[in-house]
Amino acid sequence: MRNKSIVGGGLFFLLGLGIALYSRLTLPTGDIVNIGPGLFPSALGVIMAMLGISIFVRGMKEGRERITVSVRPAFFLLASILVFGAVLRAAGMVPAIVAMTVVASLAHRGMGPKKVLALAAALVFVAYVIFVAGLDMSIPLFAWEW
Amino acid sequence: MLHDLSTNVALGFSMAFSVDNLLYCLGGVMLGMVVGVIPGIGAITAISLLLPITFYLDPLTSLVLLAGIFYGATYGGSVSAILLGLPGTPASIVTCLDGAPLAQKGRAGLALFMTTVASFSGASIGIVIMMVSSPLIAEFALELGAPEYFSLIVMGLIAGSVISTGSAVKGIAVVILGVWLGLIGIDIYTGIPRFNFGILELSDGVSLVALAMGLFGVADVIGNIRNGGVDTAPASAFRFRAMFPSWGEVRRSCLPMLRGAGIGSFFGALPGTGGTISAFMAYAVEKKVSKTPERFGTGAIEGVVAPESANNASDQTAFIPTMTLGIPGSPTMALMLGALMIQGISPGPLLISEKPDLFWGLVMSFWIGNLLLLICNMPLIPLWIRILKIPYQYLYPAILMFVCIGVFSVNNSSFDVISVMIFAALGYFLKVLDFPVAPLLLGFVLGPLLEENFRRSMILSQGSFDIFVSQPLSLLFIVGALALLCWGLYGAFRTNLRARRA
Numbered sequence: 001m002r003n004k005s006i007v008g009g010g011l012f013f014l015l016g017l018g019i020a021l022y023s024r025l026t027l028p029t030g031d032i033v034n035i036g037p038g039l040f041p042s043a044l045g046v047i048m049a050m051l052g053i054s055i056f057v058r059g060m061k062e063g064r065e066r067i068t069v070s071v072r073p074a075f076f077l078l079a080s081i082l083v084f085g086a087v088l089r090a091a092g093m094v095p096a097i098v099a100m101t102v103v104a105s106l107a108h109r110g111m112g113p114k115k116v117l118a119l120a121a122a123l124v125f126v127a128y129v130i131f132v133a134g135l136d137m138s139i140p141l142f143a144w145e146w
Numbered sequence: 147m148l149h150d151l152s153t154n155v156a157l158g159f160s161m162a163f164s165v166d167n168l169l170y171c172l173g174g175v176m177l178g179m180v181v182g183v184i185p186g187i188g189a190i191t192a193i194s195l196l197l198p199i200t201f202y203l204d205p206l207t208s209l210v211l212l213a214g215i216f217y218g219a220t221y222g223g224s225v226s227a228i229l230l231g232l233p234g235t236p237a238s239i240v241t242c243l244d245g246a247p248l249a250q251k252g253r254a255g256l257a258l259f260m261t262t263v264a265s266f267s268g269a270s271i272g273i274v275i276m277m278v279s280s281p282l283i284a285e286f287a288l289e290l291g292a293p294e295y296f297s298l299i300v301m302g303l304i305a306g307s308v309i310s311t312g313s314a315v316k317g318i319a320v321v322i323l324g325v326w327l328g329l330i331g332i333d334i335y336t337g338i339p340r341f342n343f344g345i346l347e348l349s350d351g352v353s354l355v356a357l358a359m360g361l362f363g364v365a366d367v368i369g370n371i372r373n374g375g376v377d378t379a380p381a382s383a384f385r386f387r388a389m390f391p392s393w394g395e396v397r398r399s400c401l402p403m404l405r406g407a408g409i410g411s412f413f414g415a416l417p418g419t420g421g422t423i424s425a426f427m428a429y430a431v432e433k434k435v436s437k438t439p440e441r442f443g444t445g446a447i448e449g450v451v452a453p454e455s456a457n458n459a460s461d462q463t464a465f466i467p468t469m470t471l472g473i474p475g476s477p478t479m480a481l482m483l484g485a486l487m488i489q490g491i492s493p494g495p496l497l498i499s500e501k502p503d504l505f506w507g508l509v510m511s512f513w514i515g516n517l518l519l520l521i522c523n524m525p526l527i528p529l530w531i532r533i534l535k536i537p538y539q540y541l542y543p544a545i546l547m548f549v550c551i552g553v554f555s556v557n558n559s560s561f562d563v564i565s566v567m568i569f570a571a572l573g574y575f576l577k578v579l580d581f582p583v584a585p586l587l588l589g590f591v592l593g594p595l596l597e598e599n600f601r602r603s604m605i606l607s608q609g610s611f612d613i614f615v616s617q618p619l620s621l622l623f624i625v626g627a628l629a630l631l632c633w634g635l636y637g638a639f640r641t642n643l644r645a646r647r648a
Contacts, residue, residue, distance in 0.1 A: 004579045008581055028338070035335075037335065037336050040600060055319065068578070074368045078570060084546075097550075104543045105539070107542075108539045108542070120543075131555070
């Protein structure tokens with residue numbers, strides 16, 4: 001895994017190849033006048049794979065490069081969305097926003113618990129004004145209201 | 147013709163002046179200014195976040211809101227460009243060049259006043275051009291058949307992925323990925339499901355809301371946190387007293403404003419080029435025609451008004467291809483089109499004649515929105531300065547909140563949540579690997595149209611590809627697409643050479 005172009009080009013090549021093969025194998029191609037559902041996507045896949053190769057080849061000529069993935073923010077931000085969904089079902093919007101804010105704040109170092117709670121309270125207020133009062137969305141504030 | 151225009155204007159105003167539309171116009175431009183002022187959050191993020199809200203609004207109100215965010219952000223972007231020397235939006239990058247020096251000289255008030263006036267003038271000219279030309283273009287577009295549409299979409303996709311992205315090849319690869327994502331779902335010709343991998347929810351296709359939110363909501367946040375958010379530099383001091391220009395400055399600004407508006411209106415309507423390129427072009431032209439080009443970069447007022455007039459004019463004319471042809475020229479416009487499609491309206495040449503209330507209501511709301519921006523921009527600047535001091539760690543949970551509630555409000559399905567997470571991961575990985583993300587959205591919206599027109603052309607021509615080059619208009623678009631492609635590849639080649647020499 002030398003650099004960004006090699007990795008990216010390689011992934012696009014594989015994806016393009018996959019799309020082309022999958023279309024050829026599972027979808028009728030039809031003929032050129034009455035095109036079936038498989039022809040256009042398999043053409044796309046071929047073009048994508050060719051572009052992938054050209055990106056890959058160009059990457060071979062470039063120097064080494066560090067690919068830095070920030071795992072911590074990615075993990076906590078994606079987790080916060082899941083947490084929101086789970087808590088929303090179980091307990092309603094207000095607890096869901098608080099839980100989401102707490103998890104999301106872990107993505108970024110250096111926010112104290114007081115600040116997180118204050119932020120959560122502010123977000124609950126904003127959400128209430130916009131979505132419940134403003135747009136009249138049927139989203140339960142607390143699930144035990146049901 | 148003139149009579150038509152006046153009845154349409156009256157119709158448009160009667161639509162735009164409804165209480166709802168006025169309120170959402172105000173809300174849109176205000177929110178647009180806020181996201182424009184804050185570097186790192188742009189119109190496309192805000193529009194993605196508010197897309198689910200439009201399910202609760204009627205089509206015109208949705209468009210008024212989303213469009214307000216779009217052009218409001220361009221006004222806001224110049225505020226941080228001048229006060230911080232940091233562009234709030236990509237379109238205000240050039241404004242920094244002379245805006246920041248003006249602010250350092252204690253003339254921030256003047257620069258802000260002049261950009262507000264220039265923005266309004268540019269936008270006004272853009273709106274007038276849109277009002278006059280849209281009906282004509284729509285009428286002309288009725289003549290376009292499937293082959294012309296196919297070639298036009300190809301040109302649009304190539305323009306959108308080649309211009310203003312780092313690498314032409316990477317841009318096209320991403321746009322094709324977008325096209326493929328757009329094809330997921332049931333094939334309209336045969337009813338055969340494609341690429342749904344046995345997942346029932348995918349039969350209706352990938353959700354635009356989930357895609358936009360994942361790419362421009364969540365993925366952006368992940369990227370920004372890594373960079374420690376966006377720095378907030380101390381803002382230059384500014385006083386209201388020093389804001390009025392001298393007579394000489396007014397005289398020096400008039401022609402650049404007009405030229406900027408012309409350049410912006412032209413590039414705004416073209417596919418692939420938008421506010422950023424318009425602003426760069428306008429700045430370059432002013433520097434070229436100026437008798438004192440050495441003043442540029444040290445606080446020349448022309449270097450501020452011309453690009454600001456240009457990017458605002460281009461914001462308005464960008465709506466022309468979207469509303470008259472149904473072909474968006476930029477990812478943001480693709481979202482606007484998507485918002486209309488969500489409402490069951492597919493824009494095309496018939497939109498203006500079949501839904502005049504929608505089209506003219508939107509156009510007239512541009513006048514109202516720009517007037518609101520003209521009035522509000524200056525008085526609200528103290529507020530923007532305070533907003534700029536909010537650290538990013540408080541902003542990103544707010545973005546996430548909009549994503550979460552937005553996703554759940556649409557279908558309340560866990561499938562949508564998973565989609566958002568997948569697209570967030572996709573967007574983030576593309577960013578990490580230095581691929582442009584925005585063309586994906588353009589491909590996604592235009593993909594189905596591209597395939598449909600290709601298949602129709604093949605039926606028309608009995609399977610001969612000649613149909614794309616035998617019609618003069620189609621040939622023109624194909625040549626345009628090829629020219630853009632060569633230009634993009636040559637550009638990449640040239641930077642490669644330069645990099646090797648260095």
